[in-house]
Amino acid sequence: MKRSASALLLLLAASTPAASAQQAGGDLNETQLLGRQILAQSCGVCHLPPSLNAKTYGPPLNKAAAAGSDEVMRVFILNGTDRMPAFKYYLKPAEIDAIIAYVRTVPVPAVRAANDPKKGETR
Numbered sequence: 001m002k003r004s005a006s007a008l009l010l011l012l013a014a015s016t017p018a019a020s021a022q023q024a025g026g027d028l029n030e031t032q033l034l035g036r037q038i039l040a041q042s043c044g045v046c047h048l049p050p051s052l053n054a055k056t057y058g059p060p061l062n063k064a065a066a067a068g069s070d071e072v073m074r075v076f077i078l079n080g081t082d083r084m085p086a087f088k089y090y091l092k093p094a095e096i097d098a099i100i101a102y103v104r105t106v107p108v109p110a111v112r113a114a115n116d117p118k119k120g121e122t123r
């Protein structure tokens, strides 16, 4: 009895990493994986939190970024803003497409989702 219970625990423990690995990008296609890589290299310094819940210089990039519009996001990336560099000379159009494809797979965190409608009103 005790023996089979510990075998079950072992089985559960072994299956957990695989399940979370899938959530962390196992379902991404090649384009989205490329986008994630470019984003980490070119945009991470301002857009990815160095640790969980840390503040970033730029807004979080997820499904809801750039008002949910791929075209608006493309313009942001191409031209930048006063506080964000333009990437039109650094990234190829296909690389920008890949970034957008990846960002659209990133879910909106629960806390942000509650704040987003307000943010949308001011823009």
Ligand code: HEC
Pocket: 039, 042, 043, 044, 045, 046, 047, 057, 058, 059, 061, 064, 065, 066, 067, 073, 076, 077, 081, 082, 083, 084, 085, 087, 099
């Ligand atoms: C030097 C820091 C910096 C880098 C590098 C940077 N950004 Fe930004 N980004 C910002 C800031 C700051 C904003 C907010 C707009 C502003 O205040 O001008 C922003 C805004 C955005 C927005 C609009 C978000 C929204 O919902 O309003 C998108 C999309 C975006 N960035 C994508 C990218 C991508 C993709 C890259 C990499 C190719 C990148 N950024 C690199 C700083 C940066």
